[in-house]
Amino acid sequence: xxxxxxxxxxxxxxxxxxxxxxxxxxxxxxxxxxxxxxxxxxxxxxxxxxxxxxxxxxxxxxxxxxxxxxxxxxxxxxxxxxxxxxxxxxxxxxxxxxxxxxxxxxxxxxxxxxxxxxxxxxxxxxxxxxxxxxxxxxxxxxxxxxxxxxxxxxxxxxxxxxxxxxxxxxxxxxxxxxxxxxxxxxxxxxxxxxxxxxxxxxxxxxxxxxxxxxxxxxxxxxxxxxxxxxxxxxxxxxxxxxxxxxxxxxxxxxxxxxxxxxxxxxxxxxxxxxxxxxxxxxxxxxxxxxxxxxxxxx
Amino acid sequence: xxxxxxxxxxxxxxxxxxxxxxxxxxxxxxxxxxxxxxxxxxxxxxxxxxxxxxxxxxxxxxxxxxxxxxxxxxxxxxxxxxxxxxxxxxxxxxxxxxxxxxxxxxxxxxxxxxxxxxxxxxxxxxxxxxxxxxxxxxxxxxxxxxxxxxxxxxxxxxxxxxxxxxxxxxxxxxxxxxxxxxxxxxxxxxxxxxxxxxxxxxxxxxxxxxxxxxxxxxxxxxxxxxxxxxxxxxxxxxxxxxxxxxxxxxxxxxxxxxxx
Numbered sequence: 001x002x003x004x005x006x007x008x009x010x011x012x013x014x015x016x017x018x019x020x021x022x023x024x025x026x027x028x029x030x031x032x033x034x035x036x037x038x039x040x041x042x043x044x045x046x047x048x049x050x051x052x053x054x055x056x057x058x059x060x061x062x063x064x065x066x067x068x069x070x071x072x073x074x075x076x077x078x079x080x081x082x083x084x085x086x087x088x089x090x091x092x093x094x095x096x097x098x099x100x101x102x103x104x105x106x107x108x109x110x111x112x113x114x115x116x117x118x119x120x121x122x123x124x125x126x127x128x129x130x131x132x133x134x135x136x137x138x139x140x141x142x143x144x145x146x147x148x149x150x151x152x153x154x155x156x157x158x159x160x161x162x163x164x165x166x167x168x169x170x171x172x173x174x175x176x177x178x179x180x181x182x183x184x185x186x187x188x189x190x191x192x193x194x195x196x197x198x199x200x201x202x203x204x205x206x207x208x209x210x211x212x213x214x215x216x217x218x219x220x221x222x223x224x225x226x227x228x229x230x231x232x233x234x235x236x237x238x239x240x241x242x243x244x245x246x247x248x249x250x251x252x253x254x255x256x257x258x259x260x261x262x263x264x265x266x267x268x269x270x271x272x273x274x275x276x277x278x279x280x281x282x283x284x285x286x287x288x289x290x291x292x293x294x295x296x297x298x
Numbered sequence: 299x300x301x302x303x304x305x306x307x308x309x310x311x312x313x314x315x316x317x318x319x320x321x322x323x324x325x326x327x328x329x330x331x332x333x334x335x336x337x338x339x340x341x342x343x344x345x346x347x348x349x350x351x352x353x354x355x356x357x358x359x360x361x362x363x364x365x366x367x368x369x370x371x372x373x374x375x376x377x378x379x380x381x382x383x384x385x386x387x388x389x390x391x392x393x394x395x396x397x398x399x400x401x402x403x404x405x406x407x408x409x410x411x412x413x414x415x416x417x418x419x420x421x422x423x424x425x426x427x428x429x430x431x432x433x434x435x436x437x438x439x440x441x442x443x444x445x446x447x448x449x450x451x452x453x454x455x456x457x458x459x460x461x462x463x464x465x466x467x468x469x470x471x472x473x474x475x476x477x478x479x480x481x482x483x484x485x486x487x488x489x490x491x492x493x494x495x496x497x498x499x500x501x502x503x504x505x506x507x508x509x510x511x512x513x514x515x516x517x518x519x520x521x522x523x524x525x526x527x528x529x530x531x532x533x534x535x536x537x538x539x540x541x542x543x544x545x546x547x548x549x550x551x552x553x554x555x556x557x558x
Contacts, residue, residue, distance in 0.1 A: 096366070162403075164401070164403045165405070165406075166364075167361065168399065168403040168405065169405070170361065170389075171359070171361060171397040171399070172392065172393075172396070172415060172468065172469070172472055173389045173392040173393035173419070173420070173472060174419055175389055178419050182405075182415070186405075186406045295406045295407050295408060295453070295454070296406045297403075297406050298454065
C-alpha cells in the first residue's frame, strides 16, 4: 500500500513539474505571439527601417534579422571550430585527468559569467586592436559567450561514450589521433549538433554582449555571397564583417524603449521572429542529429 | 623458397613470455610468468575468475598500457622481438597482435566500414582492394553470406552473434599474426558460440590463437595447448591432452574436475 502511494505521489510530482514548465513556456510564446502576430509582415523581415521607424513610420527590421543570422551562424561556427578540438582533447588525450576536470570547472565558471561582462571583455579586445563596433567583433564576442555552453554540452555527450570503444580502436592499432577523429568524433556527432544548437540559441538571443561590440545600425549587412567574393574576397568580407550590424535582441531593446505602443508591439514581432529562428535551428539540429547519428552505438 | 627457409628457422614458439610480472596500483597481479605460445595453434588460458587470465592476454598486445597505474616487468617476445622494449611503437604491435573482446564492441559505422577501418588507417590500397579485403575477411569469419547485401547498413542492426563475427572480421582485416580472444563466446547463445569456436579452429591455420575461456568444455573442444593460471601464477602448462587427461598438479586436476 505504502509503495503504491509513493508511486502515485512521485508520478504526480513529476507530471506537475513538467506541466508547470510547459505552461510557463507556452505562456511566454503566447504572450509574444498575441502581441507580435499582427505586426508580422513580409515588410518586417524584408525592409530596412526608415528614418522614422522607431516613431511609427514604415519599414521593417531586416537589418536586425540578417544581422542576427550572420552573427548567430558566424559565432556558432567559430565556437565549433574551437570547441571540437577541446572536446577531443578532454575526452581522448586528457581523459580522467585532474587537468581535464580543472578545465571543466573553469568552463562552468565561464558559463556563469554574465553576458554583459563578456561583452565588456570583447569591447576591451576590440579597443586594443583599434577596431570599431562591427559584425566581426560581435561574432568573436558571442563565440566567447557560446564556448563554455558548447564545450560542456558536447563534453557531457563525449563523456558517456563507453571507454570500450577507445579500447577497441586502440586494439586495432589506432593512434590517439585516429581514435579521436575517426571513432570518438563520429560517435559524438549528434552531441555536437545538440551542443551547437544550445549555443546558437544562447548567442542569437543575447543582447548585452553585442550592445557595444556589434553596435546598431539601420543598414542591412551586405550579403557575402556576391561576385566580389570571388574577385576581391578581402573587400567583400570586410564590407560585410567590418561594418556595424544590428541584431534582433538589440532591435527589441530599441523598440521597447520607445513611448509608442504601436512601436512597442513591433518588438513582439521581432521577438517572435527570434523565437522562430531558434525553433528552426532546433528542428535543423534534430534532423542533422538523426542523420549523423545513424551509425552511432547506443 | 625463401619463405620455406624462413619457416624452418622460425621457432616453434610464436610468442615467448619471460619472467613477466605485472603490478596494478601496487598489487602484484601477474607473478613470474614463463611460457611459450606455439605458432599456428590454439592456446587456451583457463583458471578461476579474477586469476589474471584476461590481464595476461592484455599484456601480450600491450593493451595493459591503457590502464593507468600498471607496471610490467619482464619480456614478451614476438618472434624474438621484445614488445616491452623502450621506444617500441605500440600501434605496430597491436597491428600484429589483434584482440577480440568478450562483448562485441562495434565502431560507429556501417558493416563495411567496421571491417575497412583497419585497412583504412594503415592506408592499404584503393577502393577495389578495400572491397576485396572486406569480402575476404567477412568470408573467413563466416558472415559474408548474411551481410553481403546490406554492407552499408549500420553495424548495430546485426544480432549479437553476427556482431561478434563482424569483430573477428574487423580484427582479421588488420592482417595480424596473432589473434587474442578474450572469452569471445561468453555473451553469445550456444549456436553463435559454436560458430565462433569453429572459426577459431579454422583460423589457426593462418594465425596463432590465444583464447581466455571460463568454459572448460570449450577449451577441450578447440585448444591444442592449455595454460592454467591461478592467483596470477602459471600453475601448469602443456598440451591440451596432458592437462586434461593427466595433469601433474593436484590443483589443476581439482579445477578441471570441479569445472566439469
